[in-house]
Amino acid sequence: xxxxxxxxxxxxxLGQRATISCRASQSVSISSINxxxxxxxxxxxxxxxxIYRASNLASGIPxxxxxxxxxxxxxxxxxxVQADDIAAYYxxxxxxxxxxxxxxxxxxxx
Amino acid sequence: QVQLQQSGxxxxxxxxxxxxxxxxxxxxxxxxxxxxxKQTTGQALEWTGYIAPGSGGTKYNEKFKGKATLTVDKSSSxxxxxxxxxxxxxxAVYYCARSTFNYGSYYFDYWGQGVMVTVSS
Numbered sequence: 001x002x003x004x005x006x007x008x009x010x011x012x013x014l015g016q017r018a019t020i021s022c023r024a025s026q027s028v029s030i031s032s033i034n035x036x037x038x039x040x041x042x043x044x045x046x047x048x049x050x051i052y053r054a055s056n057l058a059s060g061i062p063x064x065x066x067x068x069x070x071x072x073x074x075x076x077x078x079x080x081v082q083a084d085d086i087a088a089y090y091x092x093x094x095x096x097x098x099x100x101x102x103x104x105x106x107x108x109x110x
Numbered sequence: 111q112v113q114l115q116q117s118g119x120x121x122x123x124x125x126x127x128x129x130x131x132x133x134x135x136x137x138x139x140x141x142x143x144x145x146x147x148k149q150t151t152g153q154a155l156e157w158t159g160y161i162a163p164g165s166g167g168t169k170y171n172e173k174f175k176g177k178a179t180l181t182v183d184k185s186s187s188x189x190x191x192x193x194x195x196x197x198x199x200x201x202a203v204y205y206c207a208r209s210t211f212n213y214g215s216y217y218f219d220y221w222g223q224g225v226m227v228t229v230s231s
Binding site for chain 2: 030033035037039046047048049052053058059088090092094097098099100101103104
């Protein structure tokens with residue numbers, strides 16, 4: 001299975017940039033298509049799709065969210081961070097079955 | 111609007127089975143795959159498998175073969191997951207979520223609200 005590694009916690013100040021990383025145990029890209037996706041989950045809620053195929057903003061998601069990366073290294077950026085962004089963020093790969101998720105990064109305010 | 115409405119919380123005894131549901135609305139049920147995802151209290155997310163509602167074809171995470179059985183009722187646009195031979199390790203929130211069928215597009219754009227399954231004697 002493809003293992004996705006995320007840092008457990010990231011602390012940032014409001015109005016600053018947050019950079020959340022996800023590293024895959026093997027490449028999740030095929031022919032320049034990057035099969036990595038990002039979700040936000042607030043306490044007591046279901047996950048919400050933020051970014052699909054590494055850099056595409058999902059419908060209704062604010063433009064302060066962006067994604068980048070290829071191969072094994074991917075990044076979710078939130079700029080600027082707002083109070084409403086306090087949540088856990090998960091990456092997920094669809095390169096191969098079983099589709100796997102990272103363990104999540106909790107975004108905290110400094 | 112797209113909605114995935116899941117059934118209520120379940121309390122089950124070890125060794126028993128539960129069947130949870132996910133009723134879809136706001137889109138053509140047979141045009142999207144329905145996936146099931148497990149989330150433990152430690153927050154880890156695990157993909158259990160998906161079903162193609164039109165054909166009933168399934169694909170499982172090997173880890174959940176024999177544990178989870180996915181079915182659908184096309185007449186009511188409802189997907190089901192049965193969990194068998196329950197143990198405390200099966201205690202978790204279970205989400206349904208949809209995706210397209212295109213390779214590379216197995217990401218989940220809509221999720222149900224989740225069902226808490228608790229296994230306890």
